[in-house]
Amino acid sequence: MRPLDVIVIGGGLAGLMAAAVAVNRGQKVALLTYGSGSLPLASGAIDIINAQAPDIVINNLPAHHPYKKIGLKAIDAATKFFCDITAKADLPYNGRLSAQIPIVTAVGTLKYSALVPESMDASNLINKKKIYVVELKGLKDFYASMLVDNLKKYFPDKSFEVAKLDLDLLGGRDITCMDVAQLLTDNEQALADGLKKLNATEDDAIIIPPILGLEGNSSRTAIKPQLRAEIFETTCLPPSPPGIRLQRAFIKYLQKSGVRIYENSKVVRGVVEGKTVKGVVVENAVREKVFPARKIILATGGFYSGGITMRDFDKPFEPIFDVPVFFPQGEGNWSNRNLFENRPQGFAMTGIFTDENLRPIDENGAILFDNVHVVGANLGGSDFIFERSAGGVAIASAYKAATI
Amino acid sequence: MEKATVVVIGGGATGLGILRDLSMRGVKAVLVEKNDLVNGASSRYHGLLHSGGRYAVKDQEAAKECIIENQIMRKIGKSCVEPCGGMFTRLDIDDEAYEELWVKGCADSGIEATPITLDEAFRLEPRLSRKHVKSAYLVPDAAIDGFRMAWQLIDSSKRYGGELKTYTEVIGFDTVNGELRGVKVRNQFTGEEYEIGCDIAVNAAGGWAGFVCKLAGVEIGVQPDKGTLIAFNQRIVNHVVNRLHKSSDGDIFVPHGSITILGTSSMSIPNPEDTSTSRAEVESLIKIGEQTFEDLRDFRILRTFAGSRPLYIPKGGAVGRSASRGFAIVDHEQDGLKGLFTIVGGKFTTYRLMAEKMCNQICAKLNNTTPCRTAEEPLVEEVSQADKDRAKQFFPSFGVNLAATRLGVDRFKKVVERLESEPESRELVCECENVTRAEVEEICKDDTSFIVNDVRRRTRIGMGTCQGNFCALRAAAVFADMGVESTSKDSLTRMREFLQGRWKGIRPVLLGRTLRETEMTRSIYELSMNVTGGAPK
Numbered sequence: 036m037r038p039l040d041v042i043v044i045g046g047g048l049a050g051l052m053a054a055a056v057a058v059n060r061g062q063k064v065a066l067l068t069y070g071s072g073s074l075p076l077a078s079g080a081i082d083i084i085n086a087q088a089p090d091i092v093i094n095n096l097p098a099h100h101p102y103k104k105i106g107l108k109a110i111d112a113a114t115k116f117f118c119d120i121t122a123k124a125d126l127p128y129n130g131r132l133s134a135q136i137p138i139v140t141a142v143g144t145l146k147y148s149a150l151v152p153e154s155m156d157a158s159n160l161i162n163k164k165k166i167y168v169v170e171l172k173g174l175k176d177f178y179a180s181m182l183v184d185n186l187k188k189y190f191p192d193k194s195f196e197v198a199k200l201d202l203d204l205l206g207g208r209d210i211t212c213m214d215v216a217q218l219l220t221d222n223e224q225a226l227a228d229g230l231k232k233l234n235a236t237e238d239d240a241i242i243i244p245p246i247l248g249l250e251g252n253s254s255r256t257a258i259k260p261q262l263r264a265e266i267f268e269t270t271c272l273p274p275s276p277p278g279i280r281l282q283r284a285f286i287k288y289l290q291k292s293g294v295r296i297y298e299n300s301k302v303v304r305g306v307v308e309g310k311t312v313k314g315v316v317v318e319n320a321v322r323e324k325v326f327p328a329r330k331i332i333l334a335t336g337g338f339y340s341g342g343i344t345m346r347d348f349d350k351p352f353e354p355i356f357d358v359p360v361f362f363p364q365g366e367g368n369w370s371n372r373n374l375f376e377n378r379p380q381g382f383a384m385t386g387i388f389t390d391e392n393l394r395p396i397d398e399n400g401a402i403l404f405d406n407v408h409v410v411g412a413n414l415g416g417s418d419f420i421f422e423r424s425a426g427g428v429a430i431a432s433a434y435k436a437a438t439i
Numbered sequence: 440m441e442k443a444t445v446v447v448i449g450g451g452a453t454g455l456g457i458l459r460d461l462s463m464r465g466v467k468a469v470l471v472e473k474n475d476l477v478n479g480a481s482s483r484y485h486g487l488l489h490s491g492g493r494y495a496v497k498d499q500e501a502a503k504e505c506i507i508e509n510q511i512m513r514k515i516g517k518s519c520v521e522p523c524g525g526m527f528t529r530l531d532i533d534d535e536a537y538e539e540l541w542v543k544g545c546a547d548s549g550i551e552a553t554p555i556t557l558d559e560a561f562r563l564e565p566r567l568s569r570k571h572v573k574s575a576y577l578v579p580d581a582a583i584d585g586f587r588m589a590w591q592l593i594d595s596s597k598r599y600g601g602e603l604k605t606y607t608e609v610i611g612f613d614t615v616n617g618e619l620r621g622v623k624v625r626n627q628f629t630g631e632e633y634e635i636g637c638d639i640a641v642n643a644a645g646g647w648a649g650f651v652c653k654l655a656g657v658e659i660g661v662q663p664d665k666g667t668l669i670a671f672n673q674r675i676v677n678h679v680v681n682r683l684h685k686s687s688d689g690d691i692f693v694p695h696g697s698i699t700i701l702g703t704s705s706m707s708i709p710n711p712e713d714t715s716t717s718r719a720e721v722e723s724l725i726k727i728g729e730q731t732f733e734d735l736r737d738f739r740i741l742r743t744f745a746g747s748r749p750l751y752i753p754k755g756g757a758v759g760r761s762a763s764r765g766f767a768i769v770d771h772e773q774d775g776l777k778g779l780f781t782i783v784g785g786k787f788t789t790y791r792l793m794a795e796k797m798c799n800q801i802c803a804k805l806n807n808t809t810p811c812r813t814a815e816e817p818l819v820e821e822v823s824q825a826d827k828d829r830a831k832q833f834f835p836s837f838g839v840n841l842a843a844t845r846l847g848v849d850r851f852k853k854v855v856e857r858l859e860s861e862p863e864s865r866e867l868v869c870e871c872e873n874v875t876r877a878e879v880e881e882i883c884k885d886d887t888s889f890i891v892n893d894v895r896r897r898t899r900i901g902m903g904t905c906q907g908n909f910c911a912l913r914a915a916a917v918f919a920d921m922g923v924e925s926t927s928k929d930s931l932t933r934m935r936e937f938l939q940g941r942w943k944g945i946r947p948v949l950l951g952r953t954l955r956e957t958e959m960t961r962s963i964y965e966l967s968m969n970v971t972g973g974a975p976k
Contacts, residue, residue, distance in 0.1 A: 140968045142912060144969045146966075146968075176909075180920060208866060208867075272909055366717065369718075375965065420958070
C-alpha cells in the first residue's frame, strides 16, 4: 500500500473535520473509525467559548490551553470552513466565531452557541408574542409543560400554549426523537398538516423537539413555507438528530471528496521509526493491517470515547502511541464536590499536551513525534464542557492540524 | 393534638419492624422519621441476610439469632430475599486453625456449613482466585433488598392501622413529673412544629439514637461506626462470598440482581450523618477484595456508599469490630423518664426479633396480651400470576417480576391497568432498571413521595448502569407533571439534585468506564440542556 498523505484516527467531530480540511486541500486521506463517535450524543450546535467577547477571552487564556496553540486566526478560519461544508451538505449553520446564538433546550433553558443549525436558531423568539410548544403523542423525552415552565422565566411577558399532536406513532414502545426524525425524513407532510392546525401567525413561534429528519435541512425546507409562524427545534436527550445530521453531512462530504472511510477499525499502535510514525496498525477480528501515512491525526477523543483511559487512580494513558497524558494528581484535585460547580472539573482537564503544531510533547516540552497531531477531546489542559468549548476546540484543532 | 399510644422514632428496619409488630397487636402506633425511610444503615449496607456464619466463632448467640431469623425472613419476605446461598472461602493467607473453630461454631449454632471441593467451588464461582482459595463451604446466606423490605413493612403496618410520617424530625419530648406525654416534631419541608401525644415512645433511631436521648435528657452508649461499600456494575458472584477468617474489612461480596456489593470497612465516627467515602477507602477495599477475586479491577464500579452501624457500647465496652453486634433495650424509667425506651445495636438480619422483644416489653406496660405474629404472617400478599401475565404483554418478563414485588398487589394492579389502557404510560423512564412511566407516576402519588430521590428509592430509577443519565430529566419532568408540591423547587433544581445524589457516590470511584458515564452526564446536562442556566459573561 502506498503511503497516504494523511490518516485520521477517530470519527467524531474533530476527526471528520480534520479529514474534510485535509481532502479539501487536495490530500489523499483515510479515516479510521471505531464506534460511532460522539456526535449522536451532541446538541448539534458548536460552542466556542462561554463569553460575550470570545476573542478577548481566548487571547487571555493560559499558554497551555489548546486555543492558545491554535490561535484566533485558525479558529476563525475553522468556523468559516465548517459553515461552508455544512451549507454545501444542505445543513446550513448560522453564526461565526464571536456569535452567541440562543437555542431552546429540551428542558426549557436557553443555551448559547457560536454556530447553530438554522433549524435551532432561536434568535427571533424574542420578537414573538405567542409561543406554541408542540408535544407528540407517544414521543418520549419531550415534556412540554416542563419546558414551558422554565422558558417562561426568560420570557415572562409572552403567552405560551402546549399543543399535542398525534402522528400515530404508538404501536411499538419508547419512541425517541431519532425514531420520529427517521420516520419524517422525506415524509414530513403529516407533521406539516398537524402544525398548520395550530393556526399560528407571523407573530408566533412553534417550538418542536428535534424531529425534522436525519438528513440535512430538507424536512424543514418542506414544512417551512406551509406555516406562517417560525418553527424552532430544541435539543434533546441522545440519540440526537441534530448531531446525527451533522455527522451524516460530514460523512457525505468526505465520501464525495474521495476520503476512504474504514469503519470498525481499531488502531492498536503506530509503526514508529525514531521520531516519525510511518503508519498505523489496525486490528480487526482476524488480522492486523498496516496503513502507511506521512501524517497522522489523532482524534480518538477523551475519556468518553476511549482516546484516554484510566484503569487505576492517577494513571491515565493514551492507548495507541502511549504518549504522556497530563492530569491533576490526587483525589482532591481530581473532581469537585458538586457535579455542577462554578469551576472546571480536574479530571476533565486530563489530556495530551502539545507544541504549537499540536504535536504531543513530554513533561519537558520535547516533541515526541514529528508527524503526529492531536486534535479534539484528547487535548489536555482545559475542561471543555465547563468552558463550553468542546465543539470549538474540535473543529479548530482539526483545522489547524490538517493545514500544517 | 394528634394522639397515638406509641410513637416510634426512626424509619430503619428496627423502627419499621416495631411499627408493624405493634400495629398487628392492635396498638395504635405512629412512626416518625426525619428523612425518607431506610436512610441509615438499613439501606447503606451489604444487603446481606446473614446465615450467622459470620458470627459463628465470636458471638454464637448472634449466630443462632441470625439463622433463625434468616429462615423466618425467607418465609415472610419472599419477594425481598434472593435465596442465592452463601459460600465461605479460606485463602492461603488465612489462619487454618480458625477454619476448625468456625466449623465447630457453625455446628454449635445450628448453621449448616457444607464443605465442598475446590473444583466444586470454582465451578460455582468461576472468578474465585485459583491461586489463593484453599477451602470452601456452603452456608444458607442470602441477599435481601432493604428498600423493598421497608415499604413492604409499611404496607403491612398500614393494613393494621399503623401510621407513617417521613421527613418529620423529633425536636423534643413533652414530660410531666418524669412521665412522657408526647413527642414534639418538625415537618422538614414546611417547618411546622407540633406535638404527637403518646403514652410511650421508642427511640429506634439507630446511629442517631444518642441524639434523640439527649433531647430527652437521658444517655445511651451508641457509637456510629462507618462502613464503606462498593457497588460493581456486574454480577461478579453467584453466591454471597465471605472470607473464612476473623471478620475484617472488605471480605464479603453480595450479588443483587445485576450488581455486586463489596464491603465493608469499620471506622468510628462522631456523626452518623457522615456518609462520605474516599478514594483511600475504595482502594483499600479493592486491595482486599482482589485477594479473593484477582480480576476485580476489570469490573466497572458503579458507585460507592457508606452507612453507620449503630454499635451499642455499654459503659467500658469494646468498640469497632470487637464491639458486640448484639442489641440492647433500655427502659429510661431507670433514668427517671417513664415512657421512653431506646433500642440500639443489633443487625438488619435480626430486626424482626429485636422488634418482637421491644414490643413484648411495651405491651407488658400497656397490659396488652396479644401475642406477636410477625414471624408467621407474610409481609405482603403475593402478586397473582394472572396480573403478572397481563403485565408481560407490555414489558419484558424480567421487569415484570421486579415491578410486581416493588409495587405490591394493589399498586401493581393499578399500574397494569394503566399500561393496558394508556400506551404512552408504557415508556420506560429508566431503561437500566426497567421502570415504566406508569409505575413512576403511581409512586409519585404516594404520600411518602416528596422529592425525586424518594421515588428513586422505591422504583430503583437511576440506580442502574447509567446512574441517572437519562432518567434524571424524565423523572424531574414526570414529578413536575404529577404536581408533587412538597417543595417549591423547580424541575431544573430537582434534576441537579438528583444527579448530585448520584455524583456523591461516583466521585470516589471516578475511573475506568465510570469516567465515560460522567462525561456523558456532563455533556447532556451542561452542553445539551444547560441545566445550570448560565448565559455568556
